[in-house]
Amino acid sequence: MTDVFAPGSIILALLIGAAFGALLHRGRVTSCNVIENQFRLKDYTVLKVMLTAIIVGGVGVMFLADPNLVKYAVKDTNLLGVALGAGIFGVGMVFYGYCPGTGLAAIATGSVHALVGALGMIVGGVLFALSFDWVKANILTVGAYGKIRLPDITGISSPVWFAGLALVAIVFFVWAERQQNR
Amino acid sequence: MSMATMDNAGARTSTSHIDWTPYLAGTGIGVLSWIAFAVAKDPIGVTTAYGRLAGEAAIPFLGADTVATNTYWKAAPFALDYGVLFLVGIMLGAFVSAIVSGTFKIELVPEVWKAEIGTSVWKRFAYAFFGGVIIMYGARLAGGCTSGHGISGGLQLAVSSWLFLAVMFATGLIASAFLFAKKI
Numbered sequence: 001m002t003d004v005f006a007p008g009s010i011i012l013a014l015l016i017g018a019a020f021g022a023l024l025h026r027g028r029v030t031s032c033n034v035i036e037n038q039f040r041l042k043d044y045t046v047l048k049v050m051l052t053a054i055i056v057g058g059v060g061v062m063f064l065a066d067p068n069l070v071k072y073a074v075k076d077t078n079l080l081g082v083a084l085g086a087g088i089f090g091v092g093m094v095f096y097g098y099c100p101g102t103g104l105a106a107i108a109t110g111s112v113h114a115l116v117g118a119l120g121m122i123v124g125g126v127l128f129a130l131s132f133d134w135v136k137a138n139i140l141t142v143g144a145y146g147k148i149r150l151p152d153i154t155g156i157s158s159p160v161w162f163a164g165l166a167l168v169a170i171v172f173f174v175w176a177e178r179q180q181n182r
Numbered sequence: 183m184s185m186a187t188m189d190n191a192g193a194r195t196s197t198s199h200i201d202w203t204p205y206l207a208g209t210g211i212g213v214l215s216w217i218a219f220a221v222a223k224d225p226i227g228v229t230t231a232y233g234r235l236a237g238e239a240a241i242p243f244l245g246a247d248t249v250a251t252n253t254y255w256k257a258a259p260f261a262l263d264y265g266v267l268f269l270v271g272i273m274l275g276a277f278v279s280a281i282v283s284g285t286f287k288i289e290l291v292p293e294v295w296k297a298e299i300g301t302s303v304w305k306r307f308a309y310a311f312f313g314g315v316i317i318m319y320g321a322r323l324a325g326g327c328t329s330g331h332g333i334s335g336g337l338q339l340a341v342s343s344w345l346f347l348a349v350m351f352a353t354g355l356i357a358s359a360f361l362f363a364k365k366i
Contacts (some may be wrong), residue, residue: 007223015224017271019214024277027207030202030276031293032292039358051330052208057225058337075325075335077342085324086331086346090353092317094361095309097292099328100321101228103314104269105276110288113310120314121355125229125236126244127315128322132222132254135323150339159340173205181364 007162021105028107032113044176049076050171055162062158072149079143081135096120200283215337224264225328225338228272228319231265234258236318298362320350 004011005027028034037043064070094098094133098106103121106114112123128135199334211226218226238260239248249255280286291306297304321327324346328333335343360366 005221007221008264009222010264010267012222013267014271014274016214016218017268018275018278019271020211020226020268021272021275021277023207023210023214023275024272025276025279025285026200026202026213027204027285028202029207030217032289033294035356036292036358036362039354040203040362041355048204049208049211050328050336052205053211053215053333054213056209057333058212058214058339060216061219061337063205064216064220071223073219073225073334073338074337074338075331075342077340077345078325079345081329082342082345083349085320085322086349087353088320089324089327089346090317090320090350090355090356092313093313093328093350094354094357095312095313096266096317097295097310099315099332100232101272101329103328104228104272108273108275109280110286111292112288112290113292114308116307117310117314118318119307120311121232121241121318122236124315124318124320125233125322127284128233128235128319129240129252129254134299136253139323145341148341150341150344153341158225158339171323 002062020101021108024102024105025109029102030109030111032106032111035093035099035102036097044180048173048176051165051172055166058158058165059162062162072147074147074149076140077143077145077148078140079145081140081142086138092124154173192206200285210331211266211333212337222264224268225330225334226268227326227334228269229318229327229330230258231269232318233322235261235266235269299364 003009006012024030028045029049033043034043038046061070061072065072083113096103098114098117100121103117107118150156150161215226218224234255237252237255237258241249277286290303291301295306317327324331325342326332326346328350331340331343331346336347357366
């Protein structure tokens with residue numbers, strides 16, 4: 001045990017993980033009903049949680065990035081890999097009724113079908129590793145633009161992006177609340 | 183929030199009396215991501231570590247040699263490190279939150295599934311298992327999931343992550359329309 005708050009600390013991993021799991025549960029996104037009803041457009045909880053987290057998180061990280069207190073960790077833009085993977089992911093999320101993180105959290109709230117899906121996720125992870133050489137050579141190379149951000153390709157600065165996002169989010173939240181109160 | 187407090191019969195559902203608004207939970211996740219970036223230097227994410235866990239779980243079936251020589255697992259070997267312990271943390275936090283709020287409940291088939299699709303436990307398990315297989319394959323192919331791409335990538339305004347969000351919501355809407363019309 002060196003420093004509990006140093007990067008890589010397993011205590012820190014447990015603390016941040018536990019806070020994340022508790023927040024997912026408090027946000028009700030550990031409920032399969034809430035997730036299925038998002039895709040059925042009957043309950044907008046998932047989008048409310050995600051958009052709020054993206055905007056609050058993004059504005060904070062943007063301010064921390066300027067004095068170099070944080071480093072961006074942007075994932076590679078492999079257009080074909082991301083698009084195909086996301087396409088499969090959306091279908092999987094509807095069949096599973098959870099995403100990987102909310103599924104793990106749901107197991108701990110008593111969901112047995114979430115556990116069954118988590119075993120499926122092991123199989124999915126194995127299948128990916130076994131097909132990785134082929135995928136890397138044939139899919140991840142298509143449309144590979146590296147670690148790019150929206151401000152890089154649009155010339156619109158991060159603060160303007162977040163102001164726009166916040167505006168869209170507020171209009172959407174007002175609309176979603178009215179829908180639900182009908 | 184009236185909507186979250188009771189179901190029709192007034193009986194408890196699995197999340198019946200959690201009265202946090204989604205905005206409060208979302209704000210909490212946003213602030214937590216500051217800490218993940220600034221202190222842990224590791225953005226919130228799930229499936230990178232889960233893919234490594236899959237390697238460890240595969241050893242009895244594929245043999246230690248196959249796993250050890252696999253290109254993917256060689257680059258991402260299993261260890262009880264930050265990423266994997268983060269997953270344990272998620273379960274601990276959700277468990278404590280469920281117990282404290284009195285919402286822990288063994289659930290085999292969720293309400294929406296019972297009402298719209300059917301009460302068969304095995305059918306629900308089959309969909310959950312197959313869904314789990316493809317959601318993880320898709321997440322690894324895309325390089326992240328709703329946490330790593332959706333939240334951590336989205337908040338960095340990453341191009342890959344916003345593409346991920348748009349495509350996964352689109353195919354999810356289509357799959358949902360078919361599933362709940364009982365066509366798949």
